[in-house]
Amino acid sequence: MKTKWFILNCLVFIGIYASAQSSSELLIFNEQRLDYNQKGMLILGSWAIGNMALSTFSLQANNPKTQAYHQMNLAWNAVNLAIAGFGYYGASSASADLSLAESLLEQSKISKILLFNAALDLGYMVGGLYLMERSKNSEQSDRLKGFGQAVIVNGGFLLIFDSIMYYMHASHESSVLIPLLENIQISSNSVGFRWQF
Numbered sequence: 001m002k003t004k005w006f007i008l009n010c011l012v013f014i015g016i017y018a019s020a021q022s023s024s025e026l027l028i029f030n031e032q033r034l035d036y037n038q039k040g041m042l043i044l045g046s047w048a049i050g051n052m053a054l055s056t057f058s059l060q061a062n063n064p065k066t067q068a069y070h071q072m073n074l075a076w077n078a079v080n081l082a083i084a085g086f087g088y089y090g091a092s093s094a095s096a097d098l099s100l101a102e103s104l105l106e107q108s109k110i111s112k113i114l115l116f117n118a119a120l121d122l123g124y125m126v127g128g129l130y131l132m133e134r135s136k137n138s139e140q141s142d143r144l145k146g147f148g149q150a151v152i153v154n155g156g157f158l159l160i161f162d163s164i165m166y167y168m169h170a171s172h173e174s175s176v177l178i179p180l181l182e183n184i185q186i187s188s189n190s191v192g193f194r195w196q197f
Helices: 001-057 063-093 100-137 141-182
Strands: 185-188 190-191
Touching: 001 063, 001 100, 001 141, 063 141, 100 141
Parallel strands: none
Antiparallel strands: 185 190
């Protein structure tokens, strides 16, 4: 009888330890996800501030195409700066103490946002090419060409940025979250957690 109680107590202890270990790994996973988002928003904000500073000084150019480029660049990066500010605030104020289901939902949400943004970035670049093509037969040739170039440059940066952010989140998910999910076993009448040591 004492042996059964000993084995039962060991199994309960191992189950509690495995659950705590899983919860700890999940907390670290979510903290890292939020850290990626914060750093990403700092990079986006730095890009925006640098571009806005450059364009502010370059607006005095005599070339109408250059003026148009920097006008569009200023407007584009004002939006980028606002997005970076709200994104950084959201990532820094979000809780990392989430359940497994909530963690999966947040991970899915950031992945979908980044993929959607990457598709938009391609659309921006195509739009910039359209403006440059349209400039060939327009009275506002310099203006359209400058706008088109600014849209292509910013769309290209955002495509690279969103692709790198997606890759970082996907790598993080596959190295931490997927192994956690692989330890959960579901059958028709039970749910279990497999712990290997």
